[in-house]
Amino acid sequence: MADPGTDPTTIAVVLVGVALVIAVGFFEMRFLRKKMKTRRIRAAKKDTELPDEAHNAVVTTKAIAATLERQGVRSPEVNEWIREAETAAGRGNYRVAKDLAGKAKDRLLVLKSQVASKGEVAKLEQLSAVAGDQTTTKERLHKEVAPNFPQSKFSLELAEGALATARAGGRDVVQATELFEAAKARFEAQDYDGALTMARLSKRAAEGKTVEIPAAKPGPAPVAMIAEKLTCPTCSAPLKEDDVFCRKCGTRLSPRECASCGESLLADDEFCAKCGARVSR
Structure with a gap:
C-alpha cells in the first residue's frame, strides 16, 4: 500500500489547494487595499470640502434668521446656536459648526411654518368677519324696497298699456281710467298694496273683462x-x-x-x- 505522504495524487491536491488559498488571499488583500484607498480619498476630499459646507450652512441660517426677524419672529435660542456655530467654525471644528447651523435652521423653519399657519388663520377670520357684515344685493334691495313696490309699479305699466290698446280699439275705458287714476293716487301715497289691487282691476276693465265694484x-x-x-x-x-x-x-x-x-x-x-x-x- 502506498504511503499517502508520498502519493503523487495527494501531493498534487494539496498543492492545488494551497495555490487557491494564496490566490484568493492575494486578490482579497488587493481588493481591500483598493477599497481602503478609495475611502481615504473620499474622507480626505470630504474633509477638504467641510469648511465650505460649514461656512455655507452658517451663512444660510443667518440669512433665514434675519428674514424672520424682519417679520417680527425672534428666537434667542437660535441666535445662540448661530453664535456657537460661528465660534466652532473659527476654531476649525467644522463638523460641530455644520451640526449647530443645521439645528438652528430646522428650528427656524418650524417657526416660519407656525407664523404662516397663524397668518392663514387670521386671514380666514378676517374674511369671515367681513363676509358676516356684508349683505347681498338681493338682501339689501329687500330691506330698502317697500313690499309690493315693484309689483305695483309693474302692474301700473301693464294697466297703462292695456288702456292705450283699448283706446286704440275704440272700447269704453271710463271705468278702467278711473281705476287707473285711483291706482296712481295710491302709488303716490305709498299705498303699494292698494295701488297693486287698483292697477290689476284697471287692466281687467281695459281688456273688456267684467270688474265688479260693489256700491x-x-x-x-x-x-x-x-x-x-x-x-x-x-x-x-x-x-x-x-x-x-x-x-x-x-x-x-x-x-x-x-x-x-x-x-x-x-x-x-x-x-x-x-x-x-x-x-x-
Missing part, C-alpha cells in the same frame, strides 16, 4: 265720514284719509267735504248744499 250701502250716515271712521261701509276694511277706493272690495268712496267751502257732504249729494259747487266723484 256703498245706503244709510243715514254720510259717506263723507268714512275716512274719519277709517273703515269701508261695504266690507269694514281699514281705510286711509285719502282713499278713493276700498283696497279690499274696491268700493268707490265719496269725498267727506266740499272742495270749495268745506261743507260736509252726504253720500248721494250731487251739489254742495252750502255753496252749490258740483261734487266731483
